[in-house]
Amino acid sequence: MPQTMVTPYLFFAGRCEEALEFYREAVGAKVGMVMRFSDSPEPPPPGVLQPGFESKVMHCSFSIGETCLMASDGCDDQTKFTGFSLSLSVPTEAEADRAFAVLSEGGTVQMPLSQTFWSPRYGMLTDRYGVSWMVMVPGEC
Incomplete structure (x- = not known):
């Protein structure tokens, strides 16, 4: 099924x-x-x-x-893309840095990548096509 x-x-x-x-x-x-x-x-x-x-x-x-x-x-x-974000989880801070940098080219950063209480690396951006992204390295459960 x-x-x-x-x-x-x-x-x-x-x-x-x-x-x-x-x-x-x-x-x-x-x-x-x-x-x-x-x-x-x-x-x-x-x-x-x-x-x-x-x-x-x-x-x-x-x-x-x-x-x-x-x-x-x-x-x-x-x-128009409004009311949602795609959340991209990657395994390392280096991968988060790279993905965030490339996705933000020609776009707008809402929150630069930084450490948060839930993630060692988290940031938000809107890419050049208007799609909102949250890029993160998952924190420990």
């Missing part, structure tokens, strides 16, 4: 392919399947897709570590 699970689905407002490449380099993302709107067996209903989005990513899947995520360009260039 299949398990119930929640998978983040991110909409990149026409920049999905660019974001996937960025996450490959930044956090070692592995891209699975990619389907473009032009490859769909059924075209979107008239007026749903912004002109020029025909060759954009309709659906894709990728993984970061053991976590599967899904993404799309969406149907237009109006996507």
Whole structure:
């Protein structure tokens, strides 16, 4: 019997392919399947897709570590990421430093990496695509 699970689905407002490449380099993302709107067996209903989005990513899947995520360009260039953060746990402070530095390039740091009472290394940022991240080394349980 299949398990119930929640998978983040991110909409990149026409920049999905660019974001996937960025996450490959930044956090070692592995891209699975990619389907473009032009490859769909059924075209979107008239007026749903912004002109020029025909060759954009309709659906894709990728993984970061053991976590599967899904993404799309969406149907237009109006996507906003609000109300959530992706939490990236890495095993060492050096890995946290590297991931935080790369993810924050072109983005905004909300909280620089530092020691907290729950983690030897924790920081928050919004990347160049508007996705909010919390980068951390897990503390002891």
